[in-house]
Amino acid sequence: MKDAFFLAFLSSLGPFAAGAYLPSFRMIAEELEGSMLAVQQSLTIYLVAFAVSCLFAGTISDAFGRRLVIIGGTLLFAAASVGAMFSGSLEALWFWRGVQGVCASVGPVVTQAVVRDRWEGADAAKLLSLMAVLFALSPALSPVVGGWLAVHAGWRMIFLFLAVFNLGICLSAALGLKESLPPEKRRAFSPGAVLGPYGQALRHKAFMAGVVGHGFCFLGAIVYTAGSADFVLNIIGMQPDEFAWYMFPIIAATMTGAWLSPRLAARTSPKKLVLGAAVVMATAGLATAWIERETALPYPWILSTPIIYSFCMSLVRPVMNVMNLDYFPQARGTAASIQQFCQTMAFASSSALLVPLILGWVSGYSLVAAGAGLCVLGLWAIVFAERRRLGFKDERF
Numbered sequence: 001m002k003d004a005f006f007l008a009f010l011s012s013l014g015p016f017a018a019g020a021y022l023p024s025f026r027m028i029a030e031e032l033e034g035s036m037l038a039v040q041q042s043l044t045i046y047l048v049a050f051a052v053s054c055l056f057a058g059t060i061s062d063a064f065g066r067r068l069v070i071i072g073g074t075l076l077f078a079a080a081s082v083g084a085m086f087s088g089s090l091e092a093l094w095f096w097r098g099v100q101g102v103c104a105s106v107g108p109v110v111t112q113a114v115v116r117d118r119w120e121g122a123d124a125a126k127l128l129s130l131m132a133v134l135f136a137l138s139p140a141l142s143p144v145v146g147g148w149l150a151v152h153a154g155w156r157m158i159f160l161f162l163a164v165f166n167l168g169i170c171l172s173a174a175l176g177l178k179e180s181l182p183p184e185k186r187r188a189f190s191p192g193a194v195l196g197p198y199g200q201a202l203r204h205k206a207f208m209a210g211v212v213g214h215g216f217c218f219l220g221a222i223v224y225t226a227g228s229a230d231f232v233l234n235i236i237g238m239q240p241d242e243f244a245w246y247m248f249p250i251i252a253a254t255m256t257g258a259w260l261s262p263r264l265a266a267r268t269s270p271k272k273l274v275l276g277a278a279v280v281m282a283t284a285g286l287a288t289a290w291i292e293r294e295t296a297l298p299y300p301w302i303l304s305t306p307i308i309y310s311f312c313m314s315l316v317r318p319v320m321n322v323m324n325l326d327y328f329p330q331a332r333g334t335a336a337s338i339q340q341f342c343q344t345m346a347f348a349s350s351s352a353l354l355v356p357l358i359l360g361w362v363s364g365y366s367l368v369a370a371g372a373g374l375c376v377l378g379l380w381a382i383v384f385a386e387r388r389r390l391g392f393k394d395e396r397f
Contacts, residue, residue: 005130006172006173006176006177007111007115007127008111008127008130008131008134009134009169010070010074010107010173011108011112011131012107012131012134012137012138013074013104013106013107013108013138013165013169014101014104014105014107014108014138014344015108015138015139015142015347016138016139016141016142016162016165017046017077017081017104017142017162018043018046018047018050018104018225018347019138019139019140019141019142019146019228020142020143020145020146020149020158020161021146021150021159022043022143022146022225022228023143023147023150023151023229023232023240023243024150024155024158024240025039025040026229026240027150027154028093031155032087032088032089032090032093034090036229037356038090039093040351040355040356041352042090043097043226044348044352045094045097045101046097046098046100046101046104047101047344047345047347047351048101048345048348048352049097049098049101049104050101050102050104050105050347051105051340051341051344051345051347052341053101053102053103053104054105054108054109054337054338054341054344055198055338055341056105056337057069057073057106057109057333057337058109058110058112058113058332058333058334058335058336058337058340059187059189059197059198059333059334059337060189061109061110061181061333062113062186062187062331062332062334063188063189064186064189065179065181065183065186066113066179066180066181067173067177067178067179067180069106069110070106070107070173070177071173071174072106073106073110074103074107074166074167074170074173075166075167075170076099076102076103077100077103077104077106077162077166078162078164078170079163080096080099080103081096081100081159081160081162081163081166082159082160082163083095083096083099084097084159084162085157085159085160085163086156100162105337105340105344108131108343109333109336109337109340110333111131112128112131112321112325112332112336112339112340113180113181113332113333115127115128115131116326116329116332116336117180124322126262128318128321128322130258137251137254137255139222139225139347140225140247140250140251140254141251143225143228143243144243144247144248145161146158147240147242147243148241149161150240150241151240151241197328197331197334198338200328200331201327201328201331201334201335205382205386206382206383206386206387206390207327207328207335207338209382209383209386210320210323210324210380211324211338211339211342212342212379213320213376213378213379213380213383214317214320214324214339214342215343215345216346216375216376216379217281217313217316217317217320217372218313218343218346218347219346219347219349219350219368219372220285220309220313220368220369220370220371220372220373221250221306221309221310221313221369222346222350223354223355223368223369223372224250224369225350226347226350226351226354226355227350227354227355227359227365228243228246228247230355230359230360231362232246234360235302235360235362236299236302245299246303249300249307250303250306250307250310253306253307253308253310253311253314254310254311254313254314255314256311256314257310257312257313257314257315258314258315258318261314261315261316261318261319262318264315265318265319270319270323271384273315273316273319274316274320274376274380274384275377275380275381275384277312277313277315277316277376278312278316278373278374278376278380279373279377280308280312280373281308281309281312281313281369281370281373281376282371282373282374282376282377283370283373284304284309284369284370285309285366285367285369285370285372285373286366286367286370288304288305288363288366289363289366289367289370292362293363296362297362302362305365305366305369306369309369309372309373323383323387324339325339350368
């Protein structure tokens, strides 16, 4: 149980670091003599580096073991956080955020592989549910922590906090984490050994539809985090140290959905759960966008879509995780890498493409959520049809 909580905590590393400095964008822009958009690009660089490195973190852990990769990644992340803290220009901040992004992939990717190494079925679903809720909560909770630090100690203290945070994780892994992949089960680290599983995965229709659909599921919620500086400061009109009023209702919805997920998964089929939640997500976004055309929703009603969407997302993501990682039992690190790449690219796309397009436009956020829900519905309909063709019996967990 101790290892389970540690893995869930470690999986939140990347998204926590992504969101912690969002409330300080205006401060950073003023001190480093740049624009808010230029500071926003530091988040994009972090997320793109995060996404691309996800493609390799799992494969490296398949070859060298999970524990060594976790220790090395968190230690380097701590060093990059110190570099970001002392940044004297936006270019320096971009560089160190890129290094952080490369290291951040270790947490969510390798922990998924560890879970599937050590747990099966309902036990794996419960732990992945805990990891999913922390992964979703981290970028929502981190601006609250970061906003408080920025207001009371300055934005550079956010990166000092991240350095200490990662050193603690590194020390915990070095002293207490057991290796879940013994040497005799590891794969050789060679071009053929690395590319072979990727080719197999990319040709697998159910797997690819599942991981892309999982990414869209995350996108509809994470756009509210990627754009939280705009939503809180510009649309709602709150201050940097008032992010809690925005984040806590979303956090409560996410935790409630994650708590219900394994219970509903034991009572109903994955198909009904996933497709039903997708319909609700799409409907909530469309309905809210329609209402916002006619009238400006006050707080807290303006949070209706992110609350409903986050609840449904946390219901289904653990089910998606278990199903997506079961196609390739001998290369779960690779499967986890591809899945995490799709999820992190959803975050990166929100930051780089979607948020700049919908800045200050509250209905735009609702329409993104609706579109994401429709994509989930279509892609996971393909998944279940393909799984039925392949002979999978998707009844209950």
